[in-house]
Amino acid sequence: xxxLPLLLAEEIxxxxxxxxxxxxxxxxxxxxxxxxxxxIFYKPVTKILDDRDEYIRTTLTTASSMLVxxxxxxxxxxxxxxxxxxxxxxxxxxxxxxxxxxxxEDIKKAQMNAEKLITEASKQLNIQKEEALKTLExxxxxxxxxxxxxxxxxQSLK
Amino acid sequence: MYQNNxxxxxxxxxxxxxxxGKHLYWKIGSLQLHGQVFIVSWLVIAALLTISFLGTxxxxxxxEKFQNFMEFVLEFLQDIAKxxxxxxxxxxxxxxxxxxxxxxxxxxxxxxxxxxxxxxLPEGELAAPTNDINTTVALxxxxxxxxxxxxxxxxxxxxxxxxxxxxPVLLPINILEDFTKPLSLSFRLFGNVxxxxxxxxxxxxxxxxxxxxxxxxxxxxxxxIQALIFSTLSAAYIGEAMEGHGEE
Numbered sequence: 250x251x252x253l254p255l256l257l258a259e260e261i262x263x264x265x266x267x268x269x270x271x272x273x274x275x276x277x278x279x280x281x282x283x284x285x286x287x288x289i290f291y292k293p294v295t296k297i298l299d300d301r302d303e304y305i306r307t308t309l310t311t312a313s314s315m316l317v318x319x320x321x322x323x324x325x326x327x328x329x330x331x332x333x334x335x336x337x338x339x340x341x342x343x344x345x346x347x348x349x350x351x352x353x354e355d356i357k358k359a360q361m362n363a364e365k366l367i368t369e370a371s372k373q374l375n376i377q378k379e380e381a382l383k384t385l386e387x388x389x390x391x392x393x394x395x396x397x398x399x400x401x402x403x404q405s406l407k
Numbered sequence: 408m409y410q411n412n413x414x415x416x417x418x419x420x421x422x423x424x425x426x427x428g429k430h431l432y433w434k435i436g437s438l439q440l441h442g443q444v445f446i447v448s449w450l451v452i453a454a455l456l457t458i459s460f461l462g463t464x465x466x467x468x469x470x471e472k473f474q475n476f477m478e479f480v481l482e483f484l485q486d487i488a489k490x491x492x493x494x495x496x497x498x499x500x501x502x503x504x505x506x507x508x509x510x511x512x513x514x515x516x517x518x519x520x521x522x523x524x525x526x527x528l529p530e531g532e533l534a535a536p537t538n539d540i541n542t543t544v545a546l547x548x549x550x551x552x553x554x555x556x557x558x559x560x561x562x563x564x565x566x567x568x569x570x571x572x573x574x575p576v577l578l579p580i581n582i583l584e585d586f587t588k589p590l591s592l593s594f595r596l597f598g599n600v601x602x603x604x605x606x607x608x609x610x611x612x613x614x615x616x617x618x619x620x621x622x623x624x625x626x627x628x629x630x631x632i633q634a635l636i637f638s639t640l641s642a643a644y645i646g647e648a649m650e651g652h653g654e655e
Contacts, residue, residue: 268461269541276545279549282510283503291483294463294466295485355600
C-alpha cells in the first residue's frame with residue numbers, strides 16, 4: 250500500500266513536504282527541552298566535573314608541597330641525627346679521657362702513699378734498731394763490768 | 408490488483424504497509440499540527456528527562472555507576488562542542504549541541520527500535536519524529552539562528568564583513584551559503600531517516616525477517632551517525648561564525 254501520489258503532495262492535506270504549525274512548536278519544544286536538560290543534567294554534571302578537577306588540582310599541589318616539606322624535614326632530621334652522633338662520640342671520648350686521668354692520678358697517689366709508708370716504716374725500723382743496739386751496748390757494758398768484777402774477785406780470793 | 412495478490416502472498420504485509428505523507432492532524436486554533444510527531448517526540452523528551460533526572464539525582468565526587476555513565480555522555484558531548492568551537496568559547500554552546508545530539512538520537516532510535524506498527528492511529532502512523540520535514544527544518548533553522556547569534560554577539564556588525572572576506576566576488580556565494588546550510592542539514596537528516604524507514608518497510612513487505620533485520624541494524628547505526636553529524640555540523644557552523652576566517 251504505497252501511496253505514491255502523496256509523495257508528490259498533490260492533495261490539499263498531507264504529503265511529505267507539509268509545513269505547518271508543527272515547525273515552530275517543535276522548535277519551542279526543543280528549546281524547552283534544552284533549558285530543562287541544562288538545569289537537571291548539563292549544569293550539575295559540569296559543575297561536579299569542574300569541582301572534581303579543581304579538587305584534584307588542589308590536592309595535587311598540596312601533596313607536592315607536602316612532599317617537599319617532608320623531604321626537607323627528613324634532611325633536617327638526618328642532619329640532627331649526625332650532629333647528635335658526633336656529640337655523643339665527643340662526650341664518650343671526653344669521659345674516657347677523664348676517667349683515664351682520674352685512674353692515673355689515683356694510681357699515682359696510691360704509689361706515693363705506699364712509698365711514704367715504706368720510708369716511714371724503714372725509718373722506724375732504723376730507729377728501733379739503733380735503740381736496740383744502744384741498749385745492747387749498755388747491757389754489754391754492764392755485763393762486761395760484772396764479768397770483770399767477778400773475775401777480779403775470784404783472783405783476789407785465791 | 409497486484410497489491411491484493413501481494414497481501415495474499417505475504418501475511419506480514421498488514422504489519423508492514425508503507426504510509427508516506429499521511430499525518431494525524433491536530434488543530435490548535437488556526438494551527439495545524441502533526442500529532443504523530445508530537446506523540447513520539449514527547450515520549451523521547453520524557454525518556455531523556457527521566458534518564459537525566461535519575462542519573463543526576465545523587466551526584467558525588469567519586470562517581471557511581473549511573474553517574475559515571477552520565478559523565479561519560481556529557482564529556483562526549485562536550486568534546487563535540489570543544490573540537491568544533493574551540494577551548495575558550497565552547498562552554499555556552501554545550502547545552503545546545505548536546506540537546507541536539509540527544510534529541511535527534513532519541514528520535515531516530517525511537518523510530519527504529521519501537522514497533523510502532525502495532526499501534527494503530529486513525530490516520531498516519533507513529534514513526535521517528537525526524538522523518539517529518541517540520542522537525543528537521545525546525546532544528547536546522549535553530550542552528551542558523553544560533554550561529555547568527557554567535558557571530559553577532561562575538562563581533563557585532565563586523566560579523567557581516569565575512570561575506571566579502573576573501574574577495575567581494577564571493578558575496579553571492581557567501582549569502583547563498585546561509586541558505587544552503589540549513590537546507591542541507593535538514594534534508595540530510597530527513598532523507599536519511601525517511602529512507603531508512605522506507606527501505607525497512609519495503610523489505611518487510613517483501614521478505615519477513617531475514618533481509619530487513621540487517622538493514623534495521625544498519626539503520627540504527629546510520630541514525631546515530633546522523634545525530635552525530637547534525638550536532639557536529641551545527642557546532643562547526645557556530646565555531647566558524649565566531650572565529651576569524653583567516654584561521655580556517
